[in-house]
Amino acid sequence: MTREEALALLQSQNPETHLVEHGEQTEAVMRAMALRFAPGQEELWAMTGLLHDVDYPGTKDDPARHGLAAAEIIGDALPPEAIRAIAAHNSECTNVKPESEFEWALRCAESVTGLIKAAALVRPDGMQGMKSKSLKKKMKDKSFAANVDRDRIRECEKLDLELGEFLDLAVAAMAAPEQH
Numbered sequence: 001m002t003r004e005e006a007l008a009l010l011q012s013q014n015p016e017t018h019l020v021e022h023g024e025q026t027e028a029v030m031r032a033m034a035l036r037f038a039p040g041q042e043e044l045w046a047m048t049g050l051l052h053d054v055d056y057p058g059t060k061d062d063p064a065r066h067g068l069a070a071a072e073i074i075g076d077a078l079p080p081e082a083i084r085a086i087a088a089h090n091s092e093c094t095n096v097k098p099e100s101e102f103e104w105a106l107r108c109a110e111s112v113t114g115l116i117k118a119a120a121l122v123r124p125d126g127m128q129g130m131k132s133k134s135l136k137k138k139m140k141d142k143s144f145a146a147n148v149d150r151d152r153i154r155e156c157e158k159l160d161l162e163l164g165e166f167l168d169l170a171v172a173a174m175a176a177p178e179q180h
């Protein structure tokens with residue numbers, strides 16, 4: 001599946017702009033994680049990141065189907081491991097438990113985007129020069145971006161990736177000019 005096809009599929013669900021942005025940010029973090037943990041799988045990890053919430057416009061009132069309905073929308077455009085990773089990103093509702101590095105990566109990648117986006121809004125330079133140390137501080141502040149699940153961000157440790165390193169990797173990926 002090309003990026004153009006993936007984006008068209010995402011757009012076909014009439015998502016709100018912020019959901020497309022969230023997909024693109026998750027795509028960028030997943031691409032960077034694949035470079036390190038699954039070289040050669042960058043496109044698969046990136047497209048799975050881009051499409052992980054593709055079913056959200058149709059499931060926002062039915063959380064148990066979020067992550068499962070995506071399978072019907074994506075069909076065989078992505079391989080089964082991507083479909084499973086998308087289901088496992090909402091394991092709390094779908095009961096599909098994350099097992100592989102790919103699956104853990106999608107969960108922590110899509111969660112860290114919310115933290116970094118919120119932190120960028122309160123900095124004059126946005127993501128430029130953002131440090132993992134200040135992000136860690138914000139993670140401890142429960143009132144900051146309260147909807148961002150800290151435990152899911154810490155799941156980076158399932159890939160033997162230390163939190164600070166993960167935050168640096170994610171900031172770099174999200175701040176980089178888009179490649180497309």
Ligand SMILES: [Fe+2]
Pocket residue numbers: 022052053110
């Ligand atoms: Fe998401």
